[in-house]
Amino acid sequence: MSGRMGTTEGSEGAFIEVDGVEKVFDVRRRKGLLRRERHQVRAVDSISFTVARGEMVGYIGPNGAGKSTTIKMLTGILTPSGGRLRVAGIDPSRERTRLAHRIGVVFGQRTTLWWDLPLIDSYKLMHRMYRIPDARYRENLARLVELLDLGDLLEVPVRQLSLGQRMRGDIAAALLHDPEVLYLDEPTIGLDVVSKTRVREFLRQVNAERATTVLLTTHDLQDIEQVCSRVMVIDHGRLVYDGALAGLHEVGEGERTLVVDLEREFPPVEVPAPARVVRVDGPRQWVAFPASEPAAGLVTRIAERYPLVDLSVREPDIEAVIAQMYAERAGRAPTQSS
């Protein structure tokens, strides 16, 4: 059972294929004493994307956007209502058990570890359950213990571990059987800064060493900035952005800010729209302008007309960009009603 099984993978390099996938839930809501109203909720609404082997992808969106639902369909926990889904050429919901050998899953808020037993016991169970060859198991365990600094924790009952330690323990458990893809659902939720950094470093390392494909959902944009080369943004069940993190600024119609220090106080400087002065504080002024435009023209224009002493350009922070993106979508198209 070791090694790769001869599965036919779809298009070249596409390890995860998601094509027009949707998930519709029937929801019954109580109306009055006995009457119940049925309506449908589209948790995931016709999403398409592919992920190549070895990619690290961040999957973000507000609560209830459909992140977890997507992960659950990719792992075979939920059956899609429509569309086509393949992971390593396998249809997850139909061959969930076969797929399980090739994927690792970490649920940030649930553990796969045995609460009352020493950490190592949970790993021994994985060893047998996944039928990991002995040599491979020993090798993987040693490497994971080293990378995740678990050496002193192996004999400690899981219930005595801190949240950060437990998370590291869970991540190791998900990787013992050499999965080709690792799904992490909120892997840094509730962790302190040190633990978060450690988890992120580890994910980069695993990806570099084993070319493990990583797909993580998160609320913490630093997870994305520090781990993922690609980000997908989902809102109301629809994919609203898929690309490099850097590109998010443009799509989000984010604005950069030019901060200028003038010789003395002035009324707000005159700049061509859409640039505008957003704040004045003594001789310092803040000018917002579209992130997609170069700052040079604006700088020249201000320098020509005002006694410019100093300047700096601030990139929009990603959090603000995404918040703005959601806000705009909410304004444009009110909630997906059914």
Added chain:
Amino acid sequence: MLEGLRAYRMIAGMWVRSGMTYRVSFVVTLFGNLVMTGLDFVGILLMFSQVDELAGWSLPEVAFLYAASVTSFGLAHLASGSMQQLGSRIRDGSFDVLLVRPVPVLAQVGGDRFSLRRLGRLAQGGAVLGWALVAADIDWTVSKVLLVPLMVVSGAAIFVAVFVAGAAFQIYAQDAAEVQNAFTYGGTTMLQYPPAVFGKDLVRGVTFVLPLAFVNWVPAAHVLGRPYPLALPGWVAFASPLVAAGCCALAGLAWRTGLRSYRSVGS
């Protein structure tokens, strides 16, 4: 199937070891279990201190019914893990964890929270069964000797089927644990008394609809040389394994259907 048994052993083993980390609690609850389930039988003893027979059945005969029911139920209870509380596993989201493992989910649920404390009920039932077999006036034949263990095992399988079907139902309705308890605990209590105590319609129901009568009523009637409930033909005493197999097949089907319709929780 073999894969399932292997997974069941692994998971159950982990839970046994987990349970052993609380030794005192283990001993106390094992003992408590023995006493609590024994109280049912004390109730029957008290009743017989006032009457000589119940619907024509003597104390050892009723004890035989009681013990067969308790032993079958005890075996099923031991083997069915957290099927009764599957709804709570689903509500807290931990059911998802079982679904991403490469072994059958039903085997994992069966082994889940496996607890040797449940041996208390089984030991108590077994002890009463031993006494009843000696004390009751039974005209032993080879077929009767064979029928007793067959009855206990088939009865356990019927109860397991009820547990599995109940677990499947809890995938739809996560707060349905009480409905299931009505059939399991309610069923096992009912089977402790002779069928003649109950109304005809109820007896028909547990014979033809939910065939709990095959756990002990029908085979016990044969062993004790009593008339069958509902005047069934003679061979039905040996039909329990078939009935059990049918129940298990239906329960398995219900489980598959339930699992396919699983909706998980919001996060």
